[in-house]
Amino acid sequence: MNSITPQPGIMDIALYQGGKAAVEGVSNVVKLSSNENPFGPSPAAQEAVRRSVHELHRYPNTDHASLRRAIAEVHGLDAARIICGVGSDEIIHFLCQCYAGPGDEVVHSVHGFGMYRISAMAAGATPVEVPERERVTDVDAFLAGCTDRTKLVFLANPNNPTGTMIGMAEIERLAAGIPSQAILVLDGAYAEYVGGYDGGARLVEARNNVVMTRTFSKLYGLGGLRVGWGYGPQEIIDVLNRIRGPFNLSGTALAAAEAAVQDRAFVEKCLAENARMRTWLAEALAEHGVPSDTSMANFILARFASPEEAEACDAYLQSQGLIVRRVAGYQLPAALRITVGDESSCRRVAHAVGQFKAGQR
Ligand SMILES: *Cc1c(COP(=O)(O)O)cnc(C)c1O
Numbered sequence: 001m002n003s004i005t006p007q008p009g010i011m012d013i014a015l016y017q018g019g020k021a022a023v024e025g026v027s028n029v030v031k032l033s034s035n036e037n038p039f040g041p042s043p044a045a046q047e048a049v050r051r052s053v054h055e056l057h058r059y060p061n062t063d064h065a066s067l068r069r070a071i072a073e074v075h076g077l078d079a080a081r082i083i084c085g086v087g088s089d090e091i092i093h094f095l096c097q098c099y100a101g102p103g104d105e106v107v108h109s110v111h112g113f114g115m116y117r118i119s120a121m122a123a124g125a126t127p128v129e130v131p132e133r134e135r136v137t138d139v140d141a142f143l144a145g146c147t148d149r150t151k152l153v154f155l156a157n158p159n160n161p162t163g164t165m166i167g168m169a170e171i172e173r174l175a176a177g178i179p180s181q182a183i184l185v186l187d188g189a190y191a192e193y194v195g196g197y198d199g200g201a202r203l204v205e206a207r208n209n210v211v212m213t214r215t216f217s218k219l220y221g222l223g224g225l226r227v228g229w230g231y232g233p234q235e236i237i238d239v240l241n242r243i244r245g246p247f248n249l250s251g252t253a254l255a256a257a258e259a260a261v262q263d264r265a266f267v268e269k270c271l272a273e274n275a276r277m278r279t280w281l282a283e284a285l286a287e288h289g290v291p292s293d294t295s296m297a298n299f300i301l302a303r304f305a306s307p308e309e310a311e312a313c314d315a316y317l318q319s320q321g322l323i324v325r326r327v328a329g330y331q332l333p334a335a336l337r338i339t340v341g342d343e344s345s346c347r348r349v350a351h352a353v354g355q356f357k358a359g360q361r
Helices: 043-055 065-075 087-099 114-122 139-145 168-177 201-206 234-243 251-262 264-287 307-319 343-360
Strands: 082-085 105-109 126-130 150-156 183-187 210-215 228-231 299-303 335-339
Touching (some): 065 082, 065 228, 065 251, 082 234, 087 114, 087 150, 087 234, 105 139, 139 168, 168 183, 168 201, 201 210, 264 299, 307 335, 307 343
Parallel strands (some): 105 126, 105 150, 183 210
8 A cells, every 4th residue: 555646636637528539430520629720731831840850859949939939020029928838738737837826716717718727726726717698708707706816817818619709908907907916818729810809919018917828729720739829928938937848849849830820821811711611600500590609710609409409419410420519518518619610511510400400390
């Protein structure tokens, strides 16, 4: 007998449920469950990956200077205040490890991204869930959920899995209203999809209590390489860098991300196609009696009459080789989150939902 035990709270963490990737016995599946870019990564990023094989015996650089410079140039930011991580998941993790511990509280919304809770608990802190108003962020609920123990407030804008977002004035009100010991983290995983929205970058620069996180996993189609970044006040970025592994990002990942962020023509093409097919899909689903809120991201939250109907539709879609995301774990049991795919995928999923609904009558 030994007395080896994990840190308090670790065993209370429920394992993250990722989007399904396969259906047994069904070939030619279309995966619309993880908000991936249907066009994959930019050809320039792919070429950078191929070139990187010649350097695989080398350790990657540790300061990520070249990637940070490229990001800073594209977004008009200060490269010194950017930190790169293994997905934005790692930035979220750094924030929790550095700023929250036992007795501290980490606030997120009821339909908020699952990693906030996991990272908070991994740090020994207590996740605090606040309500939304009809699947939209409620700033007053966030403020009411804050206490003198609150250290971090996580808000994805646009939010996942709802696809809705709030305006800059509301975000500013939240940043100004949280307690003085708390950091507001604006998760901008889908910020690129919103024309004219900077993800909160200017707010980061105007205040000392706001951090923005971004990712290469969604619009840039590089989820498999795991690259994300954060932008914050210099003092906070310097803190996060202390616990960052010196070689957290591979040379391949760094090179691909740099090429991807610089290929603006590819980005514009992906954004245009996403906007076009998102509108099309939302309207097609609505015609079949499946409403959704206006999505600002690359997915649609399709609402069904009941949890049973959502589950049955999910099963039918799977039988047709279409994988979407159940979001019961996000307290949305009557909804399915459907990534906006390419045109043929959108047509397939809309057709299948129509067939399902027709069979229900
Ligand atoms: C996908 C997603 C992320 C990003 O994850 P990575 O670790 O960068 O792949 C972060 N936040 C939200 C809300 C997301 O949906």
